[in-house]
Amino acid sequence: VLGLDPDPARLWPEAVEAAPASGAPAVRAAGAVEAHCAALIEAAAPACVAVKPQVACFERLGGAGWDALARTCERARDAGLLVIADAKRGDIDVTARAYGQAFFGGTPTPFGDVPGLNADALTVNPYLGADAIAPLAEAARAIGGGLFVLVRTSNPGAADLQDRRLEQDGTVAEHVAKLVDALGEGQEPLADIGAVTGATVPEQLERLRELMPRAPLLLPGIGAQGGRVEDVAPAFAPGAAGGLVTASRSIATAHEKTGEPPAVAARAEAERLRETAWSLI
């Protein structure tokens, strides 16, 4: 999975040049971000099954950034890739429905329907419980999509809460894993509710896979955060689609190590990660 985390201060030079020559900084920066993502998609698509745009990176450019996100999703679909919107949303039911409209099917208004992002999946935060996830699952299912619920994230601070032991049911992350397993629907071998399980804690993967035998696992943290593809084998227990190896910065900045043109280095790094992942299956 190609992570798209565009930082306006670290875009590929060709993308900065492709920005509109005039206009407000937000509009020009959003144009450059869009060009950067387009070039990354063109370079890495042959080695990927999906893109994972990090919504924060677009949102910080305001309305122009959100429009760039929508066009980037469209472009990824045109390249034959699935779209996993990495937004980590979570809110009470009425608000979850609004986020469902934003990321999936769209919003009815007195002026006609406003299309949503039409994502194939959305990352979701479980702190508010099952009734906050259900409306998002419903919105996703209505267009044939799904969710990835945060179970054990890839950052060191995840231990503060997710690794704490409950009186019953193991750790907080294990408890959430059981929720995820219960929420999943769809045909075997994979359910439509997946989980985010950081590649930085491979020692937890086997247990989490046991608790969620049918969940597709999204595996961030490869590369810049220190996770290694070689360590995520348990994710693939239900088959090749059971684990989604995600990399962002290590692909977008590969040229800084190799000295090659950015697109050449990005394609090579994406290809290398794909081959390593396939070798585990």
Added chain:
Amino acid sequence: VLGLDPDPARLWPEAVEAAPASGAPAVRAAGAVEAHCAALIEAAAPACVAVKPQVACFERLGGAGWDALARTCERARDAGLLVIADAKRGDIDVTARAYGQAFFGGTPTPFGDVPGLNADALTVNPYLGADAIAPLAEAARAIGGGLFVLVRTSNPGAADLQDRRLEQDGTVAEHVAKLVDALGEGQEPLADIGAVTGATVPEQLERLRELMPRAPLLLPGIGAQGGRVEDVAPAFAPGAAGGLVTASRSIATAHEKTGEPPAVAARAEAERLRETAWSLI
């Protein structure tokens, strides 16, 4: 606190009439949403200290919606109100910094700085732990703002995780309350890191206030969700600003019960809630 949760299908008639007469549905709906929020702010501002825009409700209208959110925040500030962006964000450090740029100070780009929403506070999800909250706290502090961390939310599903007991440290919500207390800085009697504690579980408020003696408590769930202002007295222990009583739908839809013009009914309901809150202090 005036919650702004505009649903394009339930806007005040005057707002629908104020929308642009032509253009894409998203642009027209965003115009109507902005007019609705402007009318609500004008009606209720005298009884409020802050607005709490629900970001999902704007995000579902795409880039046009995000621009309407930015203008709504500006209008609230012009009316002398603080802005609490209700976005419930939470992500790993590099992404948290991007959200910090989106909601607080802004983003440096090769084309000049892109301004952020310049909010006074942001609601934050603690599932990823302290290192995911710290960059947001830093971004908030840089412009004199703060955060409200979800501790015990107002929805029934909150019990799934937040009410579960840990082996040590009480419930998950109580554990997060201790994190919030530890993260807070600033002058007595109130810290700059507050907490979201739903008004629907008044029986938990006293204990949570004990664990977070200096945290401003944001109290959603009054009205439509069944919470009552009369039950949140423990929030006010550190003084009048210790509790922020939040209402959205009960103010925006007050006219449906009274038959008065929407603005008249909204102002009366906001005034009633304010007087009830003040009577507790």
